[in-house]
Amino acid sequence: MLEKKSTRIRKEEIIQATLEVVGSKGVRALTIAAIADSAGMSEANIYRHFSGKDEIYSGLAEFIGNAVMGKAATIAGGSRKPLEKLETIFFSHVDLISEHPGIPRFVFSDDIHLGHRKIADTLALRIGNYIETITGVIAAGIAEGELRPGLSPRETALTLLGMIQFTALRWTLNNAAFDLRAETEKLWYNFLTLAR
Amino acid sequence: MLEKKSTRIRKEEIIQATLEVVGSKGVRALTIAAIADSAGMSEANIYRHFSGKDEIYSGLAEFIGNAVMGKAATIAGGSRKPLEKLETIFFSHVDLISEHPGIPRFVFSDDIHLGHRKIADTLALRIGNYIETITGVIAAGIAEGELRPGLSPRETALTLLGMIQFTALRWTLNNAAFDLRAETEKLWYNFLTLAR
DNA sequence: TTAGCATGTGAATATAAGTTCACATGAGGT
DNA sequence: ACCTCATGTGAACTTATATTCACATGCTAA
Numbered sequence: 001m002l003e004k005k006s007t008r009i010r011k012e013e014i015i016q017a018t019l020e021v022v023g024s025k026g027v028r029a030l031t032i033a034a035i036a037d038s039a040g041m042s043e044a045n046i047y048r049h050f051s052g053k054d055e056i057y058s059g060l061a062e063f064i065g066n067a068v069m070g071k072a073a074t075i076a077g078g079s080r081k082p083l084e085k086l087e088t089i090f091f092s093h094v095d096l097i098s099e100h101p102g103i104p105r106f107v108f109s110d111d112i113h114l115g116h117r118k119i120a121d122t123l124a125l126r127i128g129n130y131i132e133t134i135t136g137v138i139a140a141g142i143a144e145g146e147l148r149p150g151l152s153p154r155e156t157a158l159t160l161l162g163m164i165q166f167t168a169l170r171w172t173l174n175n176a177a178f179d180l181r182a183e184t185e186k187l188w189y190n191f192l193t194l195a196r
Numbered sequence: 197m198l199e200k201k202s203t204r205i206r207k208e209e210i211i212q213a214t215l216e217v218v219g220s221k222g223v224r225a226l227t228i229a230a231i232a233d234s235a236g237m238s239e240a241n242i243y244r245h246f247s248g249k250d251e252i253y254s255g256l257a258e259f260i261g262n263a264v265m266g267k268a269a270t271i272a273g274g275s276r277k278p279l280e281k282l283e284t285i286f287f288s289h290v291d292l293i294s295e296h297p298g299i300p301r302f303v304f305s306d307d308i309h310l311g312h313r314k315i316a317d318t319l320a321l322r323i324g325n326y327i328e329t330i331t332g333v334i335a336a337g338i339a340e341g342e343l344r345p346g347l348s349p350r351e352t353a354l355t356l357l358g359m360i361q362f363t364a365l366r367w368t369l370n371n372a373a374f375d376l377r378a379e380t381e382k383l384w385y386n387f388l389t390l391a392r
Numbered sequence: 393t394t395a396g397c398a399t400g401t402g403a404a405t406a407t408a409a410g411t412t413c414a415c416a417t418g419a420g421g422t
Numbered sequence: 423a424c425c426t427c428a429t430g431t432g433a434a435c436t437t438a439t440a441t442t443c444a445c446a447t448g449c450t451a452a
Contacts, residue, residue, distance in 0.1 A: 001417065004429050026306030028224065031409060042431045047411070049429090110222035110301050113368045124370050148389075155386035162358030169361065172309045174320050190351035193344075194390040197447065200399050227439060238401045243441070245399090393452100400447075408439080417430075422423100 002041055010049045013039050015059045022060075022102030027109040054116065061112075061119045064103050065126035067096065069133075076133050082141030083196070087188065089134060090160060094184045097168055104168050131157055147195050156195065163187045198237055206245045209235050211255045218256075219298030223305040250312065257308075257315045260299050261322035263292065265329075272329045278337035279392070283384065285330060286356060290380045293364055300364050327353055343391050352391065359383045 005013075017039035021030050032053065036043040050056045075088050097104050106112065107127070113120050134157040141147040147156075164184060171180050201209075213235035217226055228249065232239040246252045271284050293300050302308065303323070309316045330353040337343040343352075360380060367376050 001430055004418065007428085010429085026310040028305075028307035028311060032411085033409075043410085044412085044431050044433095045429075048431095053410070105306050108304075108365045108369070109224075110305065110368060111224035113371075114222040115224060117371065120369055120371065124366075127366070127369065150389050152382065152386045152389070155383050156390070158362060158383060159355060159359050159386065159390070162360075162362030163355050164358075165362045165365065166354060166358030169304045170320075170323070172306060173304070173316055173323065175309075175313065175316065186348065187351050187354060190348045190355065193346050193348070194352070194355070197400055200448065203398085206399085228441085229439075239440085240401050240403095240442085241399075244401095249440070394450105395452090396450090398447105398449085401445085403443085403445105405442075406440085408437100410435105410437085412435075413433085415431085415433105417428105419428090420426090422425085 002045070007049050010041075010045075011059065013041075014046060014049060014056065015063050018056055018060050019063070019100055019102040019106070022106050023100060024102075027105060027111050054119075057112070057116055057119050058122070060106060061122050064107060065122065067100075068093070068103070069126055069130055071096070072130055072133050076137050081146060082137050082144055083146040085137050086134070086141060086160075089137065090164070090188055091184075093161075093164055094181060097164070098180050101168070101172070104165065105172070108165070131161065134160065151195065160191065163191065198241070203245050206237075206241075207255065209237075210242060210245060210252065211259050214252055214256050215259070215296055215298040215302070217298070218302050219296055223301060223307050250315075253308070253312055253315050254318075256302060257318050260303060261319065263296075264289070264299070265322055265326055267292070268326055268329050272333050277342060278333050278340055279342040281333050282330070282337060282356075285333065286360070286384060287380075289357075289360055290377060293360070294376050297364070297368070300361065301368070304361070327357065330356065347391065356387065359387065 014035060018030065018035050021034045021038050025034065032043050032046055035056070036046050039046075046056075050059070071092050072089050075085055075092065078085060080088075107123055112123070131154070135153045138147060138151070138156050139153040142149060142151055142153065164187075167180065167183050167187065171178065171183070210231060214226065214231050217230045217234050221230065228239050228242055231252070232242050235242075242252075246255070267288050268285050271281050271288065274281060276284075303319055308319070327350070331349045334343060334347070334352050335349040338345060338347055338349065360383075363376065363379050363383065367374065367379070
């Protein structure tokens with residue numbers, strides 16, 4: 001039998017296992033059996049620590065919210081110049097989803113959007129904060145003359161995030177056949193041409 | 197009993213019903229029962245016209261490919277100025293997914309990407325052509341001086357599509373709480389500020 | 393007209409997935 | 423040492439879903 005550990009530990013393990021399953025097999029394949037397999041424990045033990053699938057989803061949503069927002073807020077609050085902050089946030093985001101492909105897949109899964117509204121609302125709130133954070137950095141960049149005047153900070157933030165998001169989607173659609181990092185770097189440099 | 201119609205007609209009806217189900221309930225809820233219900237026929241009759249779910253998916257992928265590419269190719273082949281073409285393609289795309297939210301949801305579903313590779317490959321090819329078409333229009337725009345020199349046509353095309361895609365995703369995530377058309381218009385005007 | 397065949401359907405079947413249950417095990421407090 | 427309770431698990435249960443089947447129906451061509 002598996003070594004015994006506290007619920008606190010097991011919950012973290014299960015959330016991580018869930019993220020791994022989404023990353024490798026997608027939300028559709030996110031079954032209790034798959035999670036249990038990835039976490040190396042029995043299905044019944046999952047239920048010892050979570051009341052059901054919904055609670056696991058909530059836990060994952062919270063984890064993702066913290067992971068995405070935590071980093072961005074720290075960078076935005078730093079003392080570097082806006083454009084430098086923007087670049088750091090951009091590539092942090094790319095690296096995060098490159099390391100955890102399950103993150104965008106979960107956040108933008110229509111199963112979540114249409115089948116778990118409460119969780120979707122939680123995520124929408126976090127994404128909204130994230131967009132605002134980036135919007136603030138861009139506004140500062142415009143104010144300091146690093147980005148061209150006349151730009152709409154919010155729309156420019158959405159454009160940047162769309163670049164990442166769309167590339168991640170194409171990456172999965174194309175069966176990971178191109179280099180995610182290289183592709184986003186090209187987009188970033190083109191963005192610099194566009195925005196300053 | 198339902199009025200009898202030829203397989204050719206029924207196939208179209210079933211594909212349309214499938215697209216409606218994806219649009220209203222997502223890929224996760226795309227069951228034979230849901231399709232049959234939406235098409236107003238029995239489940240067994242679905243199997244009279246399609247060998248199974250995979251064949252329905254293939255049919256939908258083909259329909260989507262034609263819908264998206266057909267329009268864009270026509271516009272790109274026209275005689276207007278590049279920037280005008282670009283704007284028309286952009287808003288045609290927005291209108292298309294606004295009218296058929298199932299299109300992006302199906303194309304970017306990880307169930308398709310990870311569970312139906314053959315269909316994903318078909319879609320990837322179409323999307324690739326679509327990107328190339330837009331890239332060509334942007335390149336022409338640069339050559340004719342409507343868009344600023346130094347822009348990378350391909351990356352700019354990806355940026356534009358990312359704007360639409362990301363907005364569509366946020367739209368679903370936010371439970372359709374904002375106006376898709378208005379939001380994309382703001383993005384388009386900001387793009388004009390960025391790109392010329 | 394009518395035989396044949398394409399089309400339509402309720403019911404049955406098989407499999408998968410979420411959840412519960414009865415029982416096992418062992419770490420930590422007394 | 424041992425009692426208790428949190429933790430762990432195989433098996434059973436329930437529901438959902440894809441698919442098949444036996445049978446019904448009515449268009450169409452000769």
